[in-house]
Amino acid sequence: MYWLRLSPLLLLLVATACKKTILSETVNPVEEKPTAPSSFQGLIIDDERHPIPNAMVFCGDLSTTTDSSGHFSLSNVTVDTNAAVISVKKDGYINGFRTLMAHAYGQQYLEVTLKARDLTTSFSGSAVGNIGFTGANIVFSPNQIHTASNQVYKGTVAVAVDIIVPSDPDHPTRMAGDLRGIDNNGNVVGLISYGQVAVDLLDTSHVALHPDGEHPVNLTVSIPGPYRANAPAQIGLFYLDTVSGYWKQETLGYKQGNEFTGNIRNGTRWLFATTYPQVTLDANILQQVGVPAGNLLTTIATKIDFIPTYSYTNSAGRYLGRVAANQPLVLTLTDPCGNLVFQKEIGPYSAYTTLDLNTGNLAICTP
Incomplete structure (x- = not known):
């Protein structure tokens, strides 16, 4: 299975990822949206890595559907190039949301x-909706659930939940957003996840519902085993703003035993996380002149604490993303079959950096 080849690397990255928060005086205030046209190609899959055909993919004011192989393409979409938002919907699946630099x-x-x-x-x-799952518990207030027209819904609410922890082998592709957030001071920061919860709420006709944004949802998440010894007493509790694409800190969560708990009003994607400063890396990754290292999962983690960020090279081998500031880093490339095909130490970087990287010939599989 695809992810079994990759999981040793991911387990290495996440086993110590939350030992501490990187400290720095540098912060990145929220920037004015730099809008421009961009194009997107991709693949939508299930957790067995089977392609999902006929999934609806949305970006900006355009949409398309995946083909029989799960692939999609959207051209010349006007987006916020700092945080382009891709959303995916398919009957029978929890909605997907992804944020990426463009x-x-x-x-x-x-x-x-x-x-x-x-x-x-x-x-x-x-x-009261007291919903318990393995790894998480969610409590909704009476009359808190609304329809799309913001009317109170008093009927039966079906709940679909996806609990995502960093040790999940498909964490890079299943998580919402891209582990970038806006803290209570308005700074754009990197996020060290201690657990993410995605919730879809549906009426009896499978039409989407949502919390009213006024009454709190009580959220409790089990702290993953490797993180418990060093888990902080209090932690940021974020919700995914599906318009801006950023995780936004609403409040704090608190450690109780081996769990984090807190109350949050906004959104239906929630995340307990600590923060660290980042800078932008713009890399041109080639195997040799004219041969790009294209469409490869690119993991860039801090060398000391193994705090990862994830993105992909495009078909021309270009990578654009945020990485930890002022830290030695390790860049790895993973092919479509889950094989680690390249690794190199890079950095540290204290400001926006462009990088030309030659990998040499890579043994890339064809799935």
Whole structure:
């Protein structure tokens, strides 16, 4: 299976990823949106890495559907190039949301894994909804669930939940956003995840519902085993803003035993995370002159603490993303079959950096 080849690397990255928060005086305030046209290509798959055909893919004011092989293409979409948002919907699957930096007038590649919806759990919208899952517990208030027209919904609410921890082998493609957030001071920061929860709420006709944004949702998430010893007493509790693409800190969560718990009002994607400063890396990655290292999963982690960021090279071998500031880094490339095909130490970087990187000939599989 694809991810079994990759999991040793990911387990190395995440086993110590939360030992500490990188400290720096440098912060990155939220920038004004630099809008420009860009194009996107990608692959939508399930958690067994089977392609998902006929999934709806949305970006900006354009949409398309995946073909029989799960591939899609969107051209000349006007986006915020700092945070382009791709959303994916397919009946029977939990909705996917991905954020990525985009080359103005260029092209990006990405993969998104969708988790099948399990709708066997439900509650009445007029009563307390105390929903327990392995690894998470969610409590909704009575009359908190609204329809798309913001009317109180008192019928049966079906709940589909995806709990994502950094040790999950498909974390790079299943997580929402891209592990960038906006903290309470308005700074754009990197996020060290301690657990992410995605929730889809549906009425009896499988039409989407949402919390009202006024009453708190109580969220409790189990702290993954490798993180428990060094887990902080309090931690940022973020929700995914599906318009801007950033995780936004709303409040704090608190450690209780081996769990984090907190109350949050916004969104239906939630994340407990600590933060660290980042800079932008713009890399041109070639095997040799004229031969790009194209469409490869690119993991850039801190060398000391193994705190990862994820993105993809595009078909021309271009990488654009945010990485930890002022830290020695390790860049790895993974092919479509999950094989680690390249690794190199890079950095540290204290400001926006462009990089030309020659990998030499890579043994890249054809899935």
